[in-house]
Amino acid sequence: MKKTLLLLLALVFITGCADDQYAIERRYWFLKKQAEKILNNPEASPPRELETIVANHYRFIKKYPNNILSLRANFDIASLYTVKKEFEKAREHLNAMRPQYGTNPAISADITTAIGSTYEIEEKWPQALEQYNKVIKEYPLTPTGFSMPVYIAKYYERTYQPDRAIAVYHQAIGHYQGLIDKHPGTPVALNAGLMIADCYGSLADWSNAAKTLEGILNDYKDKVNLDALMMNTALLYLGQLKDEFRAKELLQTLIKDYPKSRYSGTAKAILKKLSKPQE
């Protein structure tokens, strides 16, 4: 019994003191909590607090330079400077990240986007747009680069510039069509198709949105799971295009092709409702 207890205590001691990934996550969690104090209420925090918290972040990055959480800590520093309106420092820090992460396109895209965001928050839209366009051009296949054209359009929607938003949505459609032509039959083309449908949806051009979705359903049949897309397309026909016939066809195909899908129950319920005579 005594030996077992001693062994257990030793185990607790060894694991508790180990500087493993879990210990690093724990340190980062406390760091994040410190940062949240400023991020949640930037006006109320004194400048000294920012310096201390940033210094703690740097210490963490220096200690675990190759850990994924150091990357997050780096972005946290930029966020801290940004919320405190120290935009130049934020951009300086983000640019300083490039030597270490420059070889990774996804991280590079995030760094450039973050620089763009600092300009956007500073209300310097032309400079922000320049950075965002750089992301689209240089890192088009990264997650951030892929969604960037829609982000720009949404910015114009948000700032009540409908003409510009419409123009950017059309540009985005062209951009995604270019990606489809360049990478036919690949996941890139599939996602680009979905983005085109999304753009048409934002433009309230429902017939083109449906046409794009039908194209995807046709091109990717038997290649990927399309149950969710079938359901969305059926709902589009039902809600926006008032085409009950095509909606029913799609729902019936969904039930037939994907009987175990989590959407098949909903599809059956909609079909049942549609088969009832209208009051």
Next chain:
Amino acid sequence: MSLQISSLATTKKAFKESWLALKNNRVIFIPFLIFAIVDLISLFVLFLAPRMPLRLALGPIIRTIWNETFLHYPANFILLQKLSFLSRLALSVLIGSLLTGMAVSIIQSTFYKRPVELKKSFVSALKIYFSLFLVTLIVTGLFYFTGKAMSFVLAKYFSRHARLLFIGARVWFGPISMALNFLVALFIQSCFVYAIPVLIIEKMKFKKAIARSFVLLKKLFIPTILLIGLPMLLYIPIIVMEYNTVFLIEKFIPEIILVILMIGIIINSLVIDPLITAATTLLYLKKKEEGQL
């Protein structure tokens, strides 16, 4: 009215006697202390599961059944509560059954003013381990599956409806579920609470002991419910805190969950369980002596 008064008097007397028995015979605590230590060790092992070297053994299990997320800080504390609950259920069936039998045997010795022999009490419980195991398995299984069934029914209902009896899902899954679980646990435990004393004291067979426990509950319904329910109320603050894990992690530090679970083990194993076991066993012995059974 007079029945109620006599029931309350019986309950009060049983609590007083069990309190005195526990106070004057600390040896009764030994089986419960052993269980608390085992439960705490198991909690520590589960707490260390995301870390090396335990991660090698427990990591794949957690990853397969739940998610990789729960092997990282602070999400591991959200799962820790569930893991600790499941481990306690398993330990109750495997070890708790035997130790409760041992405790009943010790209480019987103190009641008849016989010298307490821990080894003898342990052996007498070990001899009928299979029956003790089965009784605890039934109680634990019923409690676990009733809880699961209740959650399933509620989830099924709220997948189609927004409200039940004018109350939203959040309240049903929160305080109402908590209260229902409490009542279910109280009822199930009341049904089987005399089975272990009957097995140890009367040396009856398993099925007869269960039947006798039901009969005794019918005869001593109010005192039994009160003898079990009142100590169980002590655990409510822990349940409330356990239901607010995410809030507590965000408000304080994640390690608070470990502290709450440790306090929960101590309250459960060293206060509630000894009180319930002593009170119901002494009530049984008293009634037996008075020839009222």
